[in-house]
Amino acid sequence: xxxxxxxxKTALITGAAKRLGRAIAIALAEEGASIVVHxxxxxxxxxxLCGELRARGVEAWPVKxxxxxxxxxxxxxxxxxxxxxxxxxxxxxxxxxxPGTLWEMRLEDLARHMQVNAWAxxxxxREFARRVGKGKIVNLLDTRISGYDWGHVAYILSKQAxxxxxxxMAVELAPAIxxxxxxxxxxxxxxxxxxxxxxxxxxxxxxxxxxxxxxxAEAVVYLLRSEFVTGQVLYVxxxxxxxxxxxxxxxx
Numbered sequence: 001x002x003x004x005x006x007x008x009k010t011a012l013i014t015g016a017a018k019r020l021g022r023a024i025a026i027a028l029a030e031e032g033a034s035i036v037v038h039x040x041x042x043x044x045x046x047x048x049l050c051g052e053l054r055a056r057g058v059e060a061w062p063v064k065x066x067x068x069x070x071x072x073x074x075x076x077x078x079x080x081x082x083x084x085x086x087x088x089x090x091x092x093x094x095x096x097x098x099p100g101t102l103w104e105m106r107l108e109d110l111a112r113h114m115q116v117n118a119w120a121x122x123x124x125x126r127e128f129a130r131r132v133g134k135g136k137i138v139n140l141l142d143t144r145i146s147g148y149d150w151g152h153v154a155y156i157l158s159k160q161a162x163x164x165x166x167x168x169m170a171v172e173l174a175p176a177i178x179x180x181x182x183x184x185x186x187x188x189x190x191x192x193x194x195x196x197x198x199x200x201x202x203x204x205x206x207x208x209x210x211x212x213x214x215x216x217a218e219a220v221v222y223l224l225r226s227e228f229v230t231g232q233v234l235y236v237x238x239x240x241x242x243x244x245x246x247x248x249x250x251x252x
Contacts, residue, residue, distance in 0.1 A: 011090070015038065015039070033089065063079055088132070135177055143236075180233070186240065
């Protein structure tokens with residue numbers, strides 16, 4: 001029988017009600033972990049997901065918090081501990097992704113992205129370290145951290161900040177806590193787009209195809225299983241980041 005080091009553990013996944021967060025929650029539940037499903041506005045989706053997770057034989061609790069509000073973000077770890085009784089894993093998956101070029105970006109746009117995409121993971125990770133003291137943290141980045149996103153400048157700056165914070169925290173929180181990251185590439189279409197969007201961009205990926213949410217979830221599971229990996233970024237992008245580094249930014 002395959003060992004399941006996550007069995008009996010409890011994980012808080014931010015932004016778990018939809019998209020990649022949802023896939024990660026299901027993957028961790030299949031490994032035997034109980035899940036705290038964080039959400040901001042997707043109450044029905046969060047409750048439905050908790051039902052699915054409980055059907056897999058684990059505990060699951062929906063917890064609402066707006067990570068763009070400092071008071072709610074700062075209290076999320078404490079509320080998680082009160083609700084679930086324990087916490088072993090933190091997955092910082094919640095993110096905002098709003099359009100804006102270098103010429104269009106305002107200070108308010110940058111601040112909003114930084115608040116949710118970089119500051120919230122840092123604040124939650126520090127509180128996790130203070131209140132829990134040991135465990136594992138995984139941050140969700142973006143394959144373009146090694147390049148440039150022409151159309152989402154505030155977003156990519158916030159993910160690049162989280163990239164740096166991941167490495168900082170890996171050192172600061174060692175040896176009791178490991179901190180790693182997963183950088184997805186062409187996995188899910190943006191809201192409002194469909195499969196055709198992914199197919200049209202498949203040619204920009206060395207493997208000439210797009211991935212799936214389960215590929216990202218499996219990468220997170222690997223990092224949570226490992227006892228001797230910290231400070232790493234695992235690119236789940238079919239090699240796309242290699243193009244960013246060698247050929248410069250791609251104008252999509």
